[in-house]
Amino acid sequence: MPYTPDINLKYVAWTQKEIEEQALVCRYIINCFKKIRLREYEEHGPKTIVAGNLLHLKTEYEVDMAATNFPQLGSVMLKLLHPTSAVCGMPLENSLAFLKEHEGFDRQFYSGYLGPVNLKEESHIYVNLRCMQIFEDKVRIYAGAGVTADSVSETEWMETEMKMLTLQNIITQ
Numbered sequence: 001m002p003y004t005p006d007i008n009l010k011y012v013a014w015t016q017k018e019i020e021e022q023a024l025v026c027r028y029i030i031n032c033f034k035k036i037r038l039r040e041y042e043e044h045g046p047k048t049i050v051a052g053n054l055l056h057l058k059t060e061y062e063v064d065m066a067a068t069n070f071p072q073l074g075s076v077m078l079k080l081l082h083p084t085s086a087v088c089g090m091p092l093e094n095s096l097a098f099l100k101e102h103e104g105f106d107r108q109f110y111s112g113y114l115g116p117v118n119l120k121e122e123s124h125i126y127v128n129l130r131c132m133q134i135f136e137d138k139v140r141i142y143a144g145a146g147v148t149a150d151s152v153s154e155t156e157w158m159e160t161e162m163k164m165l166t167l168q169n170i171i172t173q
Contacts (some may be wrong), residue, residue: 017150052166
């Protein structure tokens with residue numbers, strides 16, 4: 001959703017499509033926790049946040065690494081989480097196979113994860129859904145949209161364009 005400074009985040013109304021899209025990603029993350037039998041985590045959200053020129057629904061998961069006594073948790077979770085359902089769909093294996101067969105485009109720049117790891121004994125990892133490939137004389141910007149059964153293609157295209165403007169604004173300033 002586009003962000004303007006006069007928007008009060010407490011009163012932002014999300015559509016059922018957007019709420020369900022966020023819930024699908026949250027269920028995916030929780031299922032990854034279940035795969036490794038991790039039950040000790042806190043879930044915060046979803047809440048509306050500002051990211052660049054857009055509003056997003058965001059859910060945070062917090063794990064006490066010392067309490068879990070699972071030193072490899074970070075790397076194990078990253079392998080389970082990437083690529084998230086937000087990037088390639090659900091169920092993951094079927095979606096990846098479909099995209100590889102039918103899309104015909106290299107998705108290596110569609111997404112990734114980033115954030116500080118073990119900084120002051122904390123890690124904050126974020127799924128990066130906008131990427132930029134930099135060439136000598138040009139850039140290529142990548143962004144996508146969450147498509148569900150309730151999606152409207154024109155709305156999804158506008159959302160993708162708004163996401164790309166975030167990166168475009170960085171390189172044109």
